[in-house]
Amino acid sequence: MPFVNLHAHSHYSLLDGFGSPKDIVLRAKELGYNAAGLTDHGVIYGLIEFYQAAKDAGIKPILGCEMYVAQRTRFDKEAKIDVKPYHLTIFAKTNEGYKNLLHLVTKAHLEGFYYKPRVDLGLLKVYGKGLIALSGCLAANLPRAILSGNEDEVHDVIKKHIEIFGQENYFLEVQDHPLIEHQTIVNERLRDLAKQYNLGLVATNDSHYPRPEDSEVHDIMLCIQTQTTVQNENRMHYIGDYSIRDEKDLSIAFKDYPNAIENTEKIAEMCNVDFEFGKNLIPSFQTPQNEKFDEYLKKLCEEGLSKRFGDRDIPDDYKKRLEYELKVVNGMGFETYFLIVSDFVRYAKSKGITVGPGRGSAAGSIIAWSLDITDVDPIGYGLFFERFLNPERVSMPDIDIDFADDRRDEV
Incomplete structure (x- = not known):
């Protein structure tokens, strides 16, 4: 059964992801995967490095970003209200989509930066062409709405994202982290919503390090980020396995989620971005x-x-x-x-x-x-x-x- 690890973070997700883009490619190759994704938090610093490493390894690169989406607009920057943006997993489907991803990340930093580089739904609507979106992790808008019990908001979020990206380009993201209290609740609700809206489910592991043995180093990085020590039992830490996992393991974990594994390959097949290196690219001029x-x-x-x-x-x-x-x-x-x-x-x-x-x-x-x-x-x-x-x-x-x-x- 095919699997592509789409949702992955490198060390360019500063103090949150461990391992280089090349390390992610090598781990994917080691597991026999024919494609791999990179989705660093709010930045795309590593995409070219990732693309080149993937091409060298004979693996198809899936270029993405886990974007921060403002709760209101990217211009709202009020303390205690706008400090916690939503997450949204985005992939470039085409070269046009990659250019739109560049626009989004640039405007997120120049216009929407408030603790994090943020876009908003209006900006996603302008630059949504050629992009694929996944509903995201527990920090995303849809899972938060599910956990709040606000059914009107749940349906509103789905409808807005379908309007922006198109039904065929919007997938509901399920993750296997059973030790996290709310993950199973969210997964089961997403499964029902996928059926109701005729949307694809897609399995990810929100990988923050390449191999299981990297978890200890990753934990130390989180301590640096939160300015605490590993001796602090109440510190922020990741519960469970956030590595790039084996296909057989994930096939068992997602056996009750129809096509969630297969849809990872479907998304990989949908994404076709190619770069031409060694050539001067000068903007055109309208004469x-x-x-x-x-x-x-x-x-x-x-x-x-x-x-x-x-x-x-x-x-x-x-x-x-x-x-x-x-x-x-x-x-x-x-x-x-x-x-x-x-x-x-x-x-x-x-x-x-x-x-x-x-x-x-x-x-x-x-x-x-x-x-x-x-x-x-x-x-x-x-x-x-x-x-x-x-x-x-x-x-x-x-x-x-x-x-x-x-x-x-x-x-």
Whole structure:
């Protein structure tokens, strides 16, 4: 019977998860699993490392995050009310979903941070495409509603998540931690709700360390987090086995939960995110009337060079230098880079934000001078373009731009 350990934490779940992303992959490989997931708390620091380790091991990486969801909105930050966000297990189903996961984690830190990086349901609705959600552990919204006995809230939570992610992308998460008082109560209710709403059950172990023998080290980490010692009997500690467990063990544990094991593989099959490494990825640029990048860049440079000389004729050496630089830039595929930099420099100057005249090797480019990115005449000062961009050494261009420090954030 197939099983994929989807819900797992690495040491990037700071002082809560033990083991590297690679350790998780090695444990999955050791158990004969053909896929594995990573869902660190509120962060995705480890996903690329995990992806590469999984690919090297011949295991399919399932990229996720256990997100914190604000009880109200991510902008509400009131003591005693907003300090305990819900948990929600999220996976990237597609490359678009991975980009949406990036958006969510970024906004959680920049907009929703209050003790923890938090999203809210509104944000999930905006960036929910291409994502799969599991109802989460006991700290999640649905289990909390079940344990509170508030049936209206239980159904409201399910309906809202189905609306956000779609019925086929929302699963009810059951876990095997029988020593925890409320886990069985929640599991049994989730089983009934899955049948009522025609949702899939999915088995996870909320793994916080790769192997059973790692539990002692994990316990010590929790002591560091809570500033206590292992001698304190009342300390926070995990009851039971939170390792990446064997399939046979879990098959017995979840025998009364229809398709909970099989659905782990189903989710793994649904998730297909691929990265291309070793290639420069430059954002696209929207040109007027969808002009070709090279043609539009050439037009802007020629217009800019004409403005630099005013009523005077453009000297031949300047024309030849521009032609040469454009040939190099087009050949290396960096047209959009210059268009983007030119765009935000133009914006800054239009708003009266002070921009430096040019610093570093970019001052040697007549393209940069023509586009008003720099204010240093590279030919007049005998500067070499090759110090900035050399066709014999393929590397990203690097334009250093100084903005007034009191208005830099506007740019």
